[in-house]
Amino acid sequence: MKMIRKTALILLSLVLIALSFNPVQVQSKSDNAASFNDSVNVSFPGSITFNLDIDTERQIKDIRLHYIVERESFTDVTQEITVGFPMPIQPEMTVGWKWDMRTTGSLPSGTIIQYWWTVIDIENNLYRTETASVSFDDSGYNWKNITQNNITLYWYSGDDGFATDLMQTCQDTLLRLGEDTGAYLESPVRIYIYSSSYALREAIVFAKEWTGGVAYPSYGAIAIGISRSNMEWGRRALSHELAHLVTYQMTSNPYNSIPVWLNEGISMYAEGELEADYENYLKAAAVGGYLISVQSLCSPFSAYSDKSYLSYAESYSIVDFLIEKYGQQKIHQLLTVFKAGSTYDNALLEVYGYDLAGLNKQWQDYISAIYVS
Numbered sequence: 001m002k003m004i005r006k007t008a009l010i011l012l013s014l015v016l017i018a019l020s021f022n023p024v025q026v027q028s029k030s031d032n033a034a035s036f037n038d039s040v041n042v043s044f045p046g047s048i049t050f051n052l053d054i055d056t057e058r059q060i061k062d063i064r065l066h067y068i069v070e071r072e073s074f075t076d077v078t079q080e081i082t083v084g085f086p087m088p089i090q091p092e093m094t095v096g097w098k099w100d101m102r103t104t105g106s107l108p109s110g111t112i113i114q115y116w117w118t119v120i121d122i123e124n125n126l127y128r129t130e131t132a133s134v135s136f137d138d139s140g141y142n143w144k145n146i147t148q149n150n151i152t153l154y155w156y157s158g159d160d161g162f163a164t165d166l167m168q169t170c171q172d173t174l175l176r177l178g179e180d181t182g183a184y185l186e187s188p189v190r191i192y193i194y195s196s197s198y199a200l201r202e203a204i205v206f207a208k209e210w211t212g213g214v215a216y217p218s219y220g221a222i223a224i225g226i227s228r229s230n231m232e233w234g235r236r237a238l239s240h241e242l243a244h245l246v247t248y249q250m251t252s253n254p255y256n257s258i259p260v261w262l263n264e265g266i267s268m269y270a271e272g273e274l275e276a277d278y279e280n281y282l283k284a285a286a287v288g289g290y291l292i293s294v295q296s297l298c299s300p301f302s303a304y305s306d307k308s309y310l311s312y313a314e315s316y317s318i319v320d321f322l323i324e325k326y327g328q329q330k331i332h333q334l335l336t337v338f339k340a341g342s343t344y345d346n347a348l349l350e351v352y353g354y355d356l357a358g359l360n361k362q363w364q365d366y367i368s369a370i371y372v373s
C-alpha cells in the first residue's frame with residue numbers, strides 16, 4: 001500500500017516536472033508555420049456549422065471550438081467542443097462542427113453567439129483565433145422592424161398599420177402590467193411576427209401542432225404567428241407571451257423559479273378580462289367543489305385539456321384576487337421578494353402574512369363568495 005502511494009507520488013512529480021518544462025505557448029492567430037481562417041454557416045432554425053481552415057506543416061494534436069450564447073443568465077457558460085480531424089494531418093484542411101439544434105432545442109432568431117477556436121500542435125504551441133460573433137437569424141424573410149420603449153417588433157407580412165397595431169397592443173400590455181403589478185421591462189426584447197402558425201412552426205425545431213406563439217424568456221424574445229385574420233387571438237397571445245418576458249426579467253434569479261400559477265396568472269391577467277370559456281371552467285369547479293389547490297398549481301399544469309383550461313383560469317383568478325384585494329404595491333413586492341430567491345411559502349408570508357395553504361384558503365373563500373350562493 002505504502003509502496004504504491006510512493007510510486008504514484010513519484011509519477012505525479014514527473015508529470016508536473018514535464019509540464020513545467022514544456023509550457024504551452026500562446027501564439028497569435030497565424031505565424032509563418034501555421035495560419036487559420038474561421039467561417040460559419042447559419043441554417044435557421046436547424047443548425048449552425050463552424051468551420052476552420054488550417055494551413056500548417058506542423059503536426060496538430062488538439063482542435064477545439066469554444067462558444068458563448070448571449071442571453072440573460074447569471075453565468076456566461078463557455079461551451080467547449082473537441083473537434084476531430086484526420087491523421088496524419090494534411091498541410092491544408094478544413095475541420096468543422098455542426099451544432100444541431102435538435103439536440104439542444106430552438107434558439108430564437110437574432111441570438112448572438114460568440115466563438116473562437118484553439119489549436120495545439122505537438123510542440124504544445126497554442127493558437128487562438130480572435131473572438132468572432134454570429135447572429136442566428138431567420139433570413140428566410142424580408143423583416144421590417146419598429147421599436148418603442150424597449151420593444152422591437154419584426155414583421156414581414158402586412159402593412160405598417162398592422163405592425164403599429166400590434167405594437168400598440170404591446171404598449172397597452174406594458175401599461176396594464178405596470179399600473180396593476182408594478183412590473184416592467186428592464187431590458188430590450190425582440191418580437192418576431194410570422195404570417196401564420198404554419199410559418200411559425202417552420203421556424204422552430206420540435207414545434208407542436210398547436211404552437212401558436214413561443215416565448216424565450218432568457219433570450220428576451222418571442223416568435224408568434226399572427227395575420228389580419230386572427231388579430232383578436234393574436235393580441236391576446238402577444239400580451240400573454242410579452243408578460244412572460246416581463247415576469248422573467250422581474251423575478252429570475254439563480255436560486256428558485258416562481259410558482260407556475262404566478263407566472264401564468266400574470267400572463268393571463270395581461271391578456272385582459274378572462275375569456276368566457278375559461279370563466280365557465282372556473283365557475284363549474286367552484287360550484288362543483290373541485291378547484292385545484294394553489295399548492296398543486298405551483299408545478300407545471302396537466303396536459304389534459306379540461307384540467308389545463310381550469311389551471312389557467314384559476315391562475316388568472318389567484319393573481320386577480322391578489323391585485324384586487326391587496327393592490328399593486330403588494331404584488332410588486334412579491335415579485336421583488338421572489339427575485340431575491342425566496343421560497344414560495346416564505347415569499348407569501350413576508351408579503352401577505354400567510355403561506356401557500358393560507359393563500360389557498362383565502363382565495364377559495366373569495367371565489368366561492370362570487371360563484372357559490
Ligand SMILES: [Zn+2]
Pocket residue numbers: 240244264267
Ligand atoms: Zn403562458
